[in-house]
Amino acid sequence: MSRQVSKDTGAELAVRQLLHAAGLRYRVEYPVPGMPRRRIDIAFTGAKIAVLIDGCFWHGCPQHATYPKANAEWWRQKLDRNMARDRETTEHLIAEGWTVLRFWEHEAPEEVAVRVGAAVERRQTERTRGRRE
Template identity: 75%
Template structure:
């Protein structure tokens, strides 16, 4: 593990203010799903893992939707590498990506379908893909008609 630290208290404070829930892309996808009659849980804890949440969870259908920020999760199209304190940032972002893989593997091992999207993806397309997976589960259709995921 790297012993490097954030380059300054200001950088550390700015990082801590970054929203990690209810981001614009998440809210946009949730609104589209809700308007289409889907019901889900928001920021649901990952079963059996501490300090991990699912952005949009269809718990009965066991479908986990995660919408990742391009910078923080290493988007192959939009990720950037900061030049200041580069070693610390490289280690930080690599840990984020490793944590994402670990979360995916854990959820899949528990029988969940994991859907990960990038923040730059069109909300309409994301919502359509999520709806298709939830509908295929069979459970999602019943939950949708019944007015709730639980």
């Protein structure tokens, strides 16, 4: 497992490239506030938007998840813990006022980038309105 890519995956790089080309600036591998050893793949800190791109195998994609047959019980527990940790992280970020956007690695990077860009724009508009009032 130590050889598994945990950051800068192909899906993350493709989305980041599109976001950067669209003029959006972000933080990479940003620490989850108040949760040690957890990171946000792409973070828009000013807008408080967390983008997480989950691998189908490691995070239990409903379309593509598979479970190894060798040592099956250990793998089941491992993958279930990953999914529970994902839920806990999402709940924590929402409680801290973040908007959490989760995507699967198989989703088209162009569609992901469009949805992220729209969320960032919405949040910036909300913040601008709040300052004027």
